[in-house]
Structures are given as structure tokens and as C-alpha cells.
Amino acid sequence: MKATRNQYLMDEDDVPTHWYNILADLDVPADVRRARPATDEARSGKLAPNIPLSLYRGSVGRQRFVEIPAEVREQYQTWRPTPLIRARRLEQALETPAHLYYKYEGANASGSHKLNSALAQAYYYKKAGVEHLTTGTGAGQWGSALSMACHALGLDCTVFMVRLSHAQKPYRRVLMELNGARVIPSPGGTTQAGRKLLADSPDSAGSVSIANAEALEYAQTVANGRFCVGSGENHVLLHQTVIGEEALRQMKAAGEFPDVVIASMGAGSNFAGLAFPFHREKLRSGADTRLVAVEPEACPKLTKGRYAWDYNDISGTTPMTKMYTLGHTFVAPGVHAGGLRYHGAAPLVSALYDQGLMEAVAYRQKPVFEAGAFFARTENVVPAPESAHAVKAAIDEAVKAREERSPKVILFNVSGHGLLDLSAYDQYLAGDLEDHAVSDEHIAASLAALPDPGPVGVTS
Amino acid sequence: MKATRNQYLMDEDDVPTHWYNILADLDVPADVRRARPATDEARSGKLAPNIPLSLYRGSVGRQRFVEIPAEVREQYQTWRPTPLIRARRLEQALETPAHLYYKYEGANASGSHKLNSALAQAYYYKKAGVEHLTTGTGAGQWGSALSMACHALGLDCTVFMVRLSHAQKPYRRVLMELNGARVIPSPGGTTQAGRKLLADSPDSAGSVSIANAEALEYAQTVANGRFCVGSGENHVLLHQTVIGEEALRQMKAAGEFPDVVIASMGAGSNFAGLAFPFHREKLRSGADTRLVAVEPEACPKLTKGRYAWDYNDISGTTPMTKMYTLGHTFVAPGVHAGGLRYHGAAPLVSALYDQGLMEAVAYRQKPVFEAGAFFARTENVVPAPESAHAVKAAIDEAVKAREERSPKVILFNVSGHGLLDLSAYDQYLAGDLEDHAVSDEHIAASLAALPDPGPVGVTS
Structure with a gap:
């Protein structure tokens, strides 16, 4: 290998076969590892399971390596x-x-790392019978990735995009629409959460937190819909x-x-x-x-x-x-x-x-x-x-x-x-x-x- | 090699060592191979040599392969x-x-193939003592490439960008400016050619041909300036x-x-x-x-x-x-x-x-x-x-x-x-x-x- 090498490339056969679960090597109390249902409605199961078990399972145990499904690895x-x-x-x-x-x-x-999770999530949700994914996006990188993943796997996709970014980054909206996604500026009039926010602060720039609240509410209004997120979980x-x-x-x-x-x-x-x-x-x-x-x-x-x-x-x-x-x-x-x-x-x-x-x-x-x-x-x-x-x-x-x-x-x-x-x-x-x-x-x-x-x- | 391979990548050591000169394998009359000076001024040598001999030489003879200079290949x-x-x-x-x-x-x-020639040209012009390159660009891909090449090699760069594209593709302008280039919509008021065009058709959308005319004229007004082009030659x-x-x-x-x-x-x-x-x-x-x-x-x-x-x-x-x-x-x-x-x-x-x-x-x-x-x-x-x-x-x-x-x-x-x-x-x-x-x-x-x-x- 020459001393002045710039690019370290690998062959597609070298795509890892497993994801790494840090819970095998990090001491995290069980109650911190999982989320707590927040509302009576959630505890009643009306909102659950939002996340397919197959998607959830690998990420709360202590198994060090989780195999990447063949279909995801192919993508x-x-x-x-x-x-x-x-x-x-x-x-x-x-x-x-x-x-x-x-x-x-x-x-x-899609322009970013977000596609790594978008494809995996679209795969697991589809396997669980979901037909429509909704999400919130900030600058639009997650939304772009999810719209591509949904198009690739044949799912519908609705993206609530932070109003400020929707105005600042019109090209990311077009990228999502090019992949068949519906893109709605947030806060907006489509959901109760959005209408309430707009009533309180008509000039709200929005935030991922607001967009997620709208996407979460909206998911319950579409057939076989689920809300998913691009980070955090x-x-x-x-x-x-x-x-x-x-x-x-x-x-x-x-x-x-x-x-x-x-x-x-x-x-x-x-x-x-x-x-x-x-x-x-x-x-x-x-x-x-x-x-x-x-x-x-x-x-x-x-x-x-x-x-x-x-x-x-x-x-x-x-x-x-x-x-x-x-x-x-x-x-x-x-x-x-x-x-x-x-x-x-x-x-x-x-x-x-x-x-x-x-x-x-x-x-x-x-x-x-x-x-x-x-x-x-x-x-x-x-x-x-x-x-x-x-x-x-x-x-x-x-x-x-x-x-x-x-x-x-x-x-x-x-x-x-x-x-x-x-x-x-x-x-x-x-x-x-x-x-x-x-x-x-x-x-x-x-x-x-x-x-x-x-x-x-x-x-x- | 598996049957479903998508990507055929090569290592940076596999970058070709030579360009291919089709004149070795194509019968082209000598007078077609070279350009004809168009004006008395050009024939007098006042406009020539616009192109450094080192750049010109390899592309008019019948030598089948032209070695890529080490500095260009490194880029x-x-x-x-x-x-x-x-x-x-x-x-x-x-x-x-x-x-x-x-x-x-x-x-x-830079977003396109244009960088292949931009870097080579910037190298040859710099070697010939040129300090400032001017050019015309359409959608801005050539301008983006030349601005990057000039920045990489320490040359000044002025780009005349077709007025229609300047309006339609503002991001390409920013990309050029990010690399230190000056970007002027064409036709514009900087050159005689531009002023004449604007006087005749104030709403002109511009064209690469017009932008090149402006860049060519402008090159003669700056110290050690040369006009160069992104295609054709x-x-x-x-x-x-x-x-x-x-x-x-x-x-x-x-x-x-x-x-x-x-x-x-x-x-x-x-x-x-x-x-x-x-x-x-x-x-x-x-x-x-x-x-x-x-x-x-x-x-x-x-x-x-x-x-x-x-x-x-x-x-x-x-x-x-x-x-x-x-x-x-x-x-x-x-x-x-x-x-x-x-x-x-x-x-x-x-x-x-x-x-x-x-x-x-x-x-x-x-x-x-x-x-x-x-x-x-x-x-x-x-x-x-x-x-x-x-x-x-x-x-x-x-x-x-x-x-x-x-x-x-x-x-x-x-x-x-x-x-x-x-x-x-x-x-x-x-x-x-x-x-x-x-x-x-x-x-x-x-x-x-x-x-x-x-x-x-x-x-x-």
C-alpha cells in the first residue's frame, strides 16, 4: 500500500453482516434501556406496539451482534x-x-447516513404488515432517506417537515416528492397537534419534536400506518x-x-x-x-x-x-x-x-x-x-x-x-x-x- | 465474483496512466484537426497562443496514448x-x-465529469505561467469544476455563467463562490460583447457561446489571464x-x-x-x-x-x-x-x-x-x-x-x-x-x- 493513499475503499462483499449492540458492553439499567409508556392510552395498548417486535427485540437485550437481514444487506x-x-x-x-x-x-x-436505518426500518415494518410510514424530519435528511426506502420497498410515506427547513431547503422537499412521498410543513393544519401549535404561535419555525407529534397523530388516521423515527431509539x-x-x-x-x-x-x-x-x-x-x-x-x-x-x-x-x-x-x-x-x-x-x-x-x-x-x-x-x-x-x-x-x-x-x-x-x-x-x-x-x-x- | 454484483470499484492505483488520442485511429484531415484563426487580430498573434503548447501538443498529433502528468493523476x-x-x-x-x-x-x-479536464487544464496553464483563468459556463458544471481546479492549484478564476442558468441554478453559483471564483451572469455589463448583446436583446437568456465571447474578451483585461473551455477542443x-x-x-x-x-x-x-x-x-x-x-x-x-x-x-x-x-x-x-x-x-x-x-x-x-x-x-x-x-x-x-x-x-x-x-x-x-x-x-x-x-x- 503506497504511502500517499487517499481512499480506503472496500468491496460490496465487505459490507458488515452484523450490527453491533452496545448493551453487551455498557451497563444500562433495564428501566433505562426501555421506554416508559407515557399516557393511559399508551398503557392501554392503543398506541402499542408501534414498533414491530422484530425491530425492537435486537436492541434491548445484551446480544453483542445482531445479524443484518439478507434483504437489508442487499440494499x-x-x-x-x-x-x-x-x-x-x-x-x-x-x-x-x-x-x-x-x-x-x-x-x-438521500445524501446522508440516515438511509442505513431507513431501509432497515422499512424492511421490518413491511414484514409486520405495515403499508404506510409517517415521520417527522428536520433539515430533511431523514425524510429523504425514508422516502427512498419506502419507495424501494413499496410503502406509502408521509413526512412532516420542520417549517423552517421546508422553507430553507426546498430541494430536499423535491427529493422526497420525487420518491413519491407526501411532504407537509410542520406545524400545519393537518393534525390537532399542529393546529394547536399554530394557534399558540402562528409564526412557529417548528421543531423535530413538533413534527414528530404531528406524524405520530397522523399515523393513526391512515390504513396500516405507523410512525417511525430517524434517531434516538x-x-x-x-x-x-x-x-x-x-x-x-x-x-x-x-x-x-x-x-x-x-x-x-x-x-x-x-x-x-x-x-x-x-x-x-x-x-x-x-x-x-x-x-x-x-x-x-x-x-x-x-x-x-x-x-x-x-x-x-x-x-x-x-x-x-x-x-x-x-x-x-x-x-x-x-x-x-x-x-x-x-x-x-x-x-x-x-x-x-x-x-x-x-x-x-x-x-x-x-x-x-x-x-x-x-x-x-x-x-x-x-x-x-x-x-x-x-x-x-x-x-x-x-x-x-x-x-x-x-x-x-x-x-x-x-x-x-x-x-x-x-x-x-x-x-x-x-x-x-x-x-x-x-x-x-x-x-x-x-x-x-x-x-x-x-x-x-x-x-x- | 458473485452473480448479483452492483458496484465495480477500482483502487486509486488503477487510475489510468494515459489518456487516449483518437487521432491515432481516426482519419481526420490536418486542416480539420486544427482550428483556423478567424480574425486578422488572431492571425497577427495578438490572441495567440491562448493554449499552452504543452496542452495543445498531445491532442493534434497521432500519438495513441498521452501520459497523464503525475500531478494531475495525483489529483x-x-x-x-x-x-x-x-x-x-x-x-x-x-x-x-x-x-x-x-x-x-x-x-x-463539482458534481460532474468536467473536473477531469478542469484539473488537467489548470495544471498546464499554471505551468505556462498563467495566473487567472476565465471561462463561460452553461448550467454551471464546468464552472464548478474549473473553480475547484483553480482553487486547488492556486489560480484566480472568473466564470461567465449563462444568465438563464444563473437564475435557475443559484446553488451552482454558490458552489463556485465557495471555491473563491467570481461569477458574472452573461450577457452582462462587464464586457463589450455582453453590453452589445444586452443592447440588442435586453431579455436574452444567454448561451454558452455568448458567455464564452465575454470570458474571452475579459481574459485580455486581467494580468496573466487566459480563456479556457470545458468542451469541444x-x-x-x-x-x-x-x-x-x-x-x-x-x-x-x-x-x-x-x-x-x-x-x-x-x-x-x-x-x-x-x-x-x-x-x-x-x-x-x-x-x-x-x-x-x-x-x-x-x-x-x-x-x-x-x-x-x-x-x-x-x-x-x-x-x-x-x-x-x-x-x-x-x-x-x-x-x-x-x-x-x-x-x-x-x-x-x-x-x-x-x-x-x-x-x-x-x-x-x-x-x-x-x-x-x-x-x-x-x-x-x-x-x-x-x-x-x-x-x-x-x-x-x-x-x-x-x-x-x-x-x-x-x-x-x-x-x-x-x-x-x-x-x-x-x-x-x-x-x-x-x-x-x-x-x-x-x-x-x-x-x-x-x-x-x-x-x-x-x-x-
Whole structure:
């Protein structure tokens, strides 16, 4: 293998055969592992089972590896394995002795890693007799992925898209419609939850939490409909580990093991997808690799949130989960990284963080776009605003390595491309980008509205 | 190799070491091989040499293979070889016994094959002491590629972008600006040519021919500036053969040889890039593979143009070349496939066509978008409107194969992605797409304005 290699490609036969379940290697109490039904209606079973048992089962036990169904793996093989790239031009531009590697998940047509779980979920739901999937989407990457997966498997698809993103990112809407999905801006007039929100705040920018509340309500009005989500749940994190499993093998091909693993943090499936397999490998080898989640200062659930029981949607319909949260009533300022505006962190990532097994860092929007533009110019890949958070952290680590004269190995995930976010880069270039952060008072107010988990019986 | 393989990937060490010069295998008179200076000013040498000798030399002789400079090959290795994909889901959807393969050139950040020549040209111009490149671009794929190449090699870059595309495709403008290029809508007020055009037709949609005239004039006003083009010239076609050279090896890995090779046709570098190496292989093996160029009915230079001497730009400043042309004053209707709106065909493609060694077919805009949308839904790749022309022809061939029960092997080039053209797909979905064709009278009028090559001395 030559010394100047850029691309670590693998053959489609090398697509992993198994997902990795971190519960085999992480001590999580049973009641935290599962969600708690929130309402009487939910406890009565009227809302359950929303998730097919086949989809749920693999992600709550302690089985280390879960086999990827043949049909899902065949779909993966149409675009996976994704490349691992040595960012040599970025290294040169930063004059750093660090070795920078990025896993690139943006080359599939949905534009991001979200397709990994969308295809798996569509498969399991279809097998369970579901004919119509509904969901909420932020910037639209999850919605794009689900619409493609539904089209591929012959399911109907309705996507509630955060109103701000619906306006900011029209091309993602077209991408979904091109795949036959119905796309509804949220909050909107289709659901009770949406109408209530609009009545209270007619100018609401929306949020993933609101969109999910609408999609959840809407699923009950269509034949054989189910609501599904693109992050947070154990099974979504499970599906995404295909990223880290590939990266482990590609880093081995590169003859290196990362000192730092970095990924952006929405609800956590992207971070978990890359980092969880490295957690296992750390335990095995004793390496002191750092796992770093990167969030926006506009939605700092890990760096400023509380580890508590909370709802996943703004209406409080969903089961409660124990997680780092800013409160389910928290609505983040309208940063372009719509996929990172969710109020909570996945229970499994939250447990990992609570136990001090990973780190978190938060950035403002402008330095994130500066890093994204720098990456676009050097590596010729325009990162999605979400992914640019990981790029920013990787650049900071590389600059620190330069100061420390350390040939540190840095691995980060470019989870999606930003070609449909170029209007945001246009704003950045024009100097028109806002630099949102949220005040401690704002956070305190939504934390004060956290639900009391007391009356809810522990289901474990 | 398993029977269901989708992706034929190659390692970056497999990037070809040589471009292929078709002049070794195609009988083209010397005076057709080179361009004729058009004006007294050009003949006086004031405009020459626009093209560095090092760039020009390899593409006018009969040397079969031209070595790719190490620096250019290293750049290629950051994203090449591009994948060859077996379009199995498209085959299934069409219920065709044909085997469909596509070479995918859209995965690099510039979005298309254009980067192959942009990097090579930037390299040769820089070596010749040039510090600033100017160009005209249609839909913006060439401009995006050149801006990236210039940024990578440290050259300034000014792009005159067809006014219609500048309005229709704002994201491509941002992509160029992100790479530090200056982007000027054409026709515009910066140049004499632009001002004259605007005075005559204030609502002009522009054309590549006009944009080139402006870029050519502007290059003379900046220090160490040169005008360069993204298609047509022998050396551009030469650079693009890296596509076909890779495809030859990938088809061999698939154990098949194409019966039909299909590519969309603007000025011809995309078509030549894929088809020329297969022309050589046909001569060697005696295969009766068909080479098919696909153009829009809105700009039918091969199917309705004349093989004649003509200018490459609307002002008549550029040297004349013998080519299939609709006349340099022809302005095509505003189809979304801006890259196919050029009035002429490359001299080498024109010679191949004149000698009956290739075919051409023309389609209207709506069926092309229908094919593009169908491809997006089945193969999960959104093709650029230009590339969708090749997709349409490939689908038609596959349907014919179904009727003939023939397991024909069809190879086509998806030269670029259409993610920055989703507004056009939006129009298609909404039923708002126009279905332009040009009348025979319109073509006759511009053909009547063809220049008289008589007074110009043959330079061979």
C-alpha cells in the first residue's frame, strides 16, 4: 500500500453482516434501556406496539451482534461500504502532523447516513404488515432517506417537515416528492397537534419534536400506518453501527487506530453509528481513544442539559425515556443544522455520557460554517451543516496537535453532503449568518417543564 | 465474483496512466484537426497562443496514448476511479433482459465529469505561467469544476455563467463562490460583447457561446489571464477519455462488452470521454458496438445541423473549426440541460459522425425528465438534466431489448448528479415543464449566417 493513499475503499462483499449492540458492553439499567409508556392510552395498548417486535427485540437485550437481514444487506450493497478518506489536503492546509481520516456517508442519493436505518426500518415494518410510514424530519435528511426506502420497498410515506427547513431547503422537499412521498410543513393544519401549535404561535419555525407529534397523530388516521423515527431509539443507533464497523476495518487497512473519534450529535444515531464500535474495540484493546460528540450551542443537550426522564415529542404522547434533555418543550433557534435541533439525546448515548465514557463539545453556527467552507475548499466535499460540526471539532483537534507537535490520529464522520444547504453557505459567504446561542434562562425554563416520572410504573 | 454484483470499484492505483488520442485511429484531415484563426487580430498573434503548447501538443498529433502528468493523476486519485454500476433495479423495473451498466461521474464535489479536464487544464496553464483563468459556463458544471481546479492549484478564476442558468441554478453559483471564483451572469455589463448583446436583446437568456465571447474578451483585461473551455477542443476530449479507459477495465471485470455505448452530447467531451476508448477497442476486436450521442431536440446539432466551418462563439472571435453546427448565432430555447445548449459539436466527434462511425438521437425535455425521475426512483441517483438524456436513450434501448427478447449489454454515462437541478424536477413533478423544440426555419436562419471560410488560409 503506497504511502500517499487517499481512499480506503472496500468491496460490496465487505459490507458488515452484523450490527453491533452496545448493551453487551455498557451497563444500562433495564428501566433505562426501555421506554416508559407515557399516557393511559399508551398503557392501554392503543398506541402499542408501534414498533414491530422484530425491530425492537435486537436492541434491548445484551446480544453483542445482531445479524443484518439478507434483504437489508442487499440494499446496503447498492452503495456501501462507504469510503474512508485520508484528508491529506486538509492536513497540508492546516500544517498539522495529525493524521485526519473521515468516513463519508454523503455519497448516496438521500445524501446522508440516515438511509442505513431507513431501509432497515422499512424492511421490518413491511414484514409486520405495515403499508404506510409517517415521520417527522428536520433539515430533511431523514425524510429523504425514508422516502427512498419506502419507495424501494413499496410503502406509502408521509413526512412532516420542520417549517423552517421546508422553507430553507426546498430541494430536499423535491427529493422526497420525487420518491413519491407526501411532504407537509410542520406545524400545519393537518393534525390537532399542529393546529394547536399554530394557534399558540402562528409564526412557529417548528421543531423535530413538533413534527414528530404531528406524524405520530397522523399515523393513526391512515390504513396500516405507523410512525417511525430517524434517531434516538436503540434500534436506530443499532442500524447505524454499520458505519463504525466498516470504519474499524478501514482504519486497520490504513494501519492506524484513532486517538479521537468525532461525530456530530443530533439525537445521537450518527454519533453512535461511528463511535459505538470503537467503544467496543477500546474495551478489547485498552486503547484510550476519546469519543467526542459535537452539538450546536443553539441546542446544547449534552453540555447544558439534564439527565432526566422526558418525552420525545412536544405533545407528551410518546413514551418517556431517560436522557440528556433540554426539556421536550424546548424549541431551538433556527440554525441551519436542522438535524441537530432535537431537544434530547438518545438513551444509550446519554448513558455513555453519564458514565464518563465519552465527551461532548458545543460550537456556534459561524465557526461551524467557516470550518465547513474550509473543508469544502480543501477536500472538495461540501459538508452538511450538521456534519460541519464534526469537521469543526476535527480541525480544532488538528490545530491542537500542531501546537503539541503530536502525530495524533483523528477520525471523524462526514455524515452527509451540504449540496442542498448551499443557500446557507451563500448566507455565510455574504456575512449574513446569525450566530445563535441560547441563554441559560431559556434552558432553565424548559427544564422546569420536565414531566414527573413518578406516577408512571417502571416497566422493566 | 458473485452473480448479483452492483458496484465495480477500482483502487486509486488503477487510475489510468494515459489518456487516449483518437487521432491515432481516426482519419481526420490536418486542416480539420486544427482550428483556423478567424480574425486578422488572431492571425497577427495578438490572441495567440491562448493554449499552452504543452496542452495543445498531445491532442493534434497521432500519438495513441498521452501520459497523464503525475500531478494531475495525483489529483484524479482523490476521487477516481469512479464506479461502474450494474443498474439491476432499473433492469427489474423495466422487466428487460438487457444488462444495464452506468459509469457514474457525479460523485465528486463539482458534481460532474468536467473536473477531469478542469484539473488537467489548470495544471498546464499554471505551468505556462498563467495566473487567472476565465471561462463561460452553461448550467454551471464546468464552472464548478474549473473553480475547484483553480482553487486547488492556486489560480484566480472568473466564470461567465449563462444568465438563464444563473437564475435557475443559484446553488451552482454558490458552489463556485465557495471555491473563491467570481461569477458574472452573461450577457452582462462587464464586457463589450455582453453590453452589445444586452443592447440588442435586453431579455436574452444567454448561451454558452455568448458567455464564452465575454470570458474571452475579459481574459485580455486581467494580468496573466487566459480563456479556457470545458468542451469541444481536442485536448478536452483527450482528458475525458480517462472515463472510457476506466470503463473498459470495469466492463472486463464484469465479464461483458457493451453492444451499445450511450452518452449525452453537449459539445462532445462527455460523449468522447466514454465512447472514444470503445471505438479503439471495437477496431481491435471487431465488435459491432454502437456508439450513440444523445442531444436535446432544443439543440439538435448532430441530427439537424450542418458539417461546416464555423466559429465557437457568437462574436466570431474564436478560430473557426469544421464541425456539425446549427450556426454560431443559434441560441437554443431555455431547456434545463444548459450544458447541452451549445450550437456546435467538437471537431473530433463531428468527424466520427461524418464518417458514419457513431449515431445520434434527439429527445424533447419532458420524456427526458420522465426518464431522469424514473432513474432517480429506481437507482437512487438523481441524474443531471444533461445526463438524463443518456438515461432516456438507455431506457429506450432496454425497452427495445425487451421487445426483441435480447440480453443486450448497454453502457451509459451518468455524467453528473442533478441535486442542484431539483427545481427543474420540481417543475416536472408539477407538470410545469416546457417541451421545447426548434423549428426548421429557426435552424435554417442561423445556418444561413454561417461564415464563409474561403478567405481564411488553411493553416495546416
